[in-house]
Amino acid sequence: MKQVGLGFRRDLSDDLLSLDTATQPAFIELAPENWVNLGGYWRKVLKSISEKYPITCHGLSLSIGSPDELNWAFIKEVKSFLKEYSITIYSEHLSYSQSNNAHLFDLLPIPFREDAVKHIVERIKQVQDYLEMPIALENVSYYTPVAAEMSESEFISAIVNESGCNLLLDVNNVYVNAFNHNYNAEKFIGQLPLHKVSYIHMAGHEKVAEDLIIDTHGQAIIQEVYQLFESTLERIKPVPVLLERDFNFPEFHEILSEVNQLEQIAARKWSKKSELC
Amino acid sequence: MLRDETRSIQQELVEYCRMNNDGDIVGTRQDRLHNYRRLIYTIYWEALSDAYPIAKSILKEEQWDKMVDDFISEYACNESQLFRMPFHLIEFAEQKSFSEVFSIPYLSDLLHFEWIEIEVHSMKDIEETSTLSLKSREDGHLDFNPYLKLIKLDYPIHRLRDQNIEQLKGNYFLLVYRQKNGTVQYMELNGFTANLIEQLSLYSHDFTFLETLNKVFKGLHSNLRDELNTHAINLCISLEEKGIIRGFKN
Ligand SMILES: [Fe+2]
Numbered sequence: 001m002k003q004v005g006l007g008f009r010r011d012l013s014d015d016l017l018s019l020d021t022a023t024q025p026a027f028i029e030l031a032p033e034n035w036v037n038l039g040g041y042w043r044k045v046l047k048s049i050s051e052k053y054p055i056t057c058h059g060l061s062l063s064i065g066s067p068d069e070l071n072w073a074f075i076k077e078v079k080s081f082l083k084e085y086s087i088t089i090y091s092e093h094l095s096y097s098q099s100n101n102a103h104l105f106d107l108l109p110i111p112f113r114e115d116a117v118k119h120i121v122e123r124i125k126q127v128q129d130y131l132e133m134p135i136a137l138e139n140v141s142y143y144t145p146v147a148a149e150m151s152e153s154e155f156i157s158a159i160v161n162e163s164g165c166n167l168l169l170d171v172n173n174v175y176v177n178a179f180n181h182n183y184n185a186e187k188f189i190g191q192l193p194l195h196k197v198s199y200i201h202m203a204g205h206e207k208v209a210e211d212l213i214i215d216t217h218g219q220a221i222i223q224e225v226y227q228l229f230e231s232t233l234e235r236i237k238p239v240p241v242l243l244e245r246d247f248n249f250p251e252f253h254e255i256l257s258e259v260n261q262l263e264q265i266a267a268r269k270w271s272k273k274s275e276l277c
Numbered sequence: 278m279l280r281d282e283t284r285s286i287q288q289e290l291v292e293y294c295r296m297n298n299d300g301d302i303v304g305t306r307q308d309r310l311h312n313y314r315r316l317i318y319t320i321y322w323e324a325l326s327d328a329y330p331i332a333k334s335i336l337k338e339e340q341w342d343k344m345v346d347d348f349i350s351e352y353a354c355n356e357s358q359l360f361r362m363p364f365h366l367i368e369f370a371e372q373k374s375f376s377e378v379f380s381i382p383y384l385s386d387l388l389h390f391e392w393i394e395i396e397v398h399s400m401k402d403i404e405e406t407s408t409l410s411l412k413s414r415e416d417g418h419l420d421f422n423p424y425l426k427l428i429k430l431d432y433p434i435h436r437l438r439d440q441n442i443e444q445l446k447g448n449y450f451l452l453v454y455r456q457k458n459g460t461v462q463y464m465e466l467n468g469f470t471a472n473l474i475e476q477l478s479l480y481s482h483d484f485t486f487l488e489t490l491n492k493v494f495k496g497l498h499s500n501l502r503d504e505l506n507t508h509a510i511n512l513c514i515s516l517e518e519k520g521i522i523r524g525f526k527n
Contacts, residue, residue: 033358039402040424041459061357067284074357099291102353105324105362106317108290111283111304119279143312147286147304180309214312 002026003266004259005056007217007244013045015252017052025259027054029242032090033061036077056089056199056240057082058168061103062127064137065096065110065120070127079131089240091136091168091199094120094156109142112155117162124163136166136198141173141205141215143180152177153191166198169236171229172221172244176205176213185228189235197236202229202262203244218248221258226265233269241266296350320359321349328363329391331437332384340379347373360399364392382443383432390434393426393453398461400424408524411517417525419481419489419513424455425521427466427475435463454521464519473509474516486513486525 005027008016016028028049035046049055061074082090095107110116128134139156150158160167169192178185204219221243243259286303293300293310294317300310322345326333333341344366348354352369356362367388370376376384403423430449432442450471452464466474473493480489490509494502516522 034360036358037401038360039400040398040455042399043402044459060359065287067279067287071357096287099288100353101355102291102295103356103362104291104294104317105320105359106294106313108287108294108313111286113280113283115278115280115283122278144306144309145304146290146302147283212309212312214316 002263003238003270004241004243004262005029005053006255006259007058007242007246008049009246009249010042010045011249012245012252012255013049017045017048019256023256024053025243025256026263027056027240027242029056029058031060032057032078032081033059036074036081050085055085055087056242057087057091058138058242059090059092060105061097062092063095063097063103064092064123064127065094065108065116066098067096068098068101070123072130075127075130082131082133088133089136089199090131090133091138091166093140094137094159095140095142107140109140109144109146110155111146112148112150112152114149114158117155117158120159121163124159124165128163128165134164134166134198136168138168138170138201139173139177139192140170141176141180143212143214145181151191152181153188157191157193160193160196165196167193167196168199168201169194169197169232170201170203171232172201172203172205172225173215175225175228176215179213180211186231189228189232194236198239200229200232200239200241201244202241216248217244217246220250220254221262226261229262230265230269233266238266238270318345318349321345321362324359325363325366328395329366329388331391332387335381335387336379336384344370344375360395364396367392382446383434383437386430386432386434387437389428390430390451393428394461394463397424397426397453397455398459400455406523407527409527410524411514411522414525416485416487418484419477419486420523420526421478421481422454422521422523426453427451427471428453429471433465435465452521454519456520462519464521470512473512477509477513 003026006025008028008030059078093107096110097104097106097108124135174185174188178188202221203217204221205213206216206219207213241262243262245255289302292298293302294313297314300307325345348366348369352365354362354365356365370388371385376382406420408420428451430451431446433445433449435451436442448468450466450468452466452474453461455461476493477489480492484492490506494505513522517524
């Protein structure tokens with residue numbers, strides 16, 4: 001069975017709709033923020049996509065780590081969107097994007113601290129209760145730590161273990177962070193609660209300086225990230241895998257060949273792993 | 278539960294990203310922080326440039342950049358959906374009187390005009406109701422296309438490409454509507470017709486077309502009333518042909 005999906009971008013919609021079953025990705029991931037309350041032409045496209053592909057949702061604006069109150073009106077809209085399209089997987093980022101009601105539409109790093117863990121755990125529980133489903137939170141890439149009092153892996157593990165949420169493991173983000181903050185990516189992954197990984201992200205990035213990589217989603221996946229992906233799959237049960245490509249699009253067949261490459265690795269590594277490892 | 282110190286560090290990071298202050302935030306790498314500022318600026322700049330291509334092309338580069346920069350730093354944009362963020366620039370540009378600051382008197386109208394096109398294009402879908410053609414019967418409740426906005430402008434923005442509109446300050450009315458195929462069209466109206474359409478739309482739920490005309494033209498001389506009724510009927514038939522009125526509700 002196919003495991004690998006593709007992130008939806010408007011630029012890719014015609015190509016996605018024209019594929020046949022044999023070549024199409026396993027599923028499509030989209031950000032509910034881009035679709036909630038949207039009508040007209042793009043709503044029709046979404047309908048066509050949803051008739052052709054299973055859909056998963058990956059949100060951008062939950063701001064689970066924000067000091068601001070949760071935006072319940074927005075969460076309510078997400079819930080009805082999930083219901084309308086029968087979406088059973090909703091993930092978000094372990095980051096924050098607003099404070100004092102100013103939204104930045106980007107993913108800011110949360111201080112790795114005990115009080116932030118408690119704050120976030122409480123909020124995850126509230127969201128999961130309201131949505132009546134578990135959510136998965138993604139390890140984000142970050143370019144500077146912020147007033148950290150514990151390690152990143154301790155921070156992520158505490159949140160996942162205490163809240164009961166799942167982990168969206170972004171393998172490229174681990175690679176980017178390991179490079180930017182000078183740690184060992186394999187070892188870092190080994191420190192995470194791998195039994196809670198429910199979804200994987202893979203993407204490309206851009207090295208902008210000798211000591212800095214920016215997580216752009218605008219390039220092809222590099223070999224080292226494929227290797228990290230391979231070794232990670234040996235340690236976890238089969239889960240959906242997603243290729244994120246947000247801009248700087250090559251010919252569509254090149255994107256599809258990345259999807260296929262991920263699919264082949266997943267098939268090879270997980271062929272004997274239909275059960276929990 | 279969040280300690281005051283942690284809360285204020287998080288707030289400082291957001292303020293740094295918005296305001297480009299010194300970024301002296303405890304426990305951060307000074308040489309890396311600016312990446313966030315740059316990434317966020319790009320997200321705003323691109324979303325605003327996509328939403329307002331005409332305004333961007335009319336302003337000088339430094340004026341556009343200043344407007345974006347001031348918007349990020351001075352306007353706390355309380356909006357979860359990025360595609361709706363540019364809407365808030367209209368209010369901010371008015372607060373800051375950018376029309377006067379940049380000596381482009383029609384700037385507010387232009388932003389409004391560009392946003393309305395996006396808004397109508399993406400208006401939430403409403404279930405279609407069944408209708409009968411206006412020509413098929415004499416009276417009934419009008420069914421207006423739900424994806425339309427009637428806007429009043431001080432400058433004829435729709436003539437911007439062909440004319441120097443700065444000299445043409447006045448009252449302009451545009452009906453902006455979404456067609457069945459999803460594309461957005463606009464129609465210029467005179468003040469009388471704009472007002473008539475507004476009333477017809479407003480009363481269409483509670484009153485029939487002819488009842489509405491009786492209300493609107495009440496007290497006028499019967500000759501004039503007959504003339505205006507004919508005008509209104511012809512207007513509605515032409516609006517039906519354009520898809521602005523769908524017919525009588527069935
Ligand atoms: Fe990701």
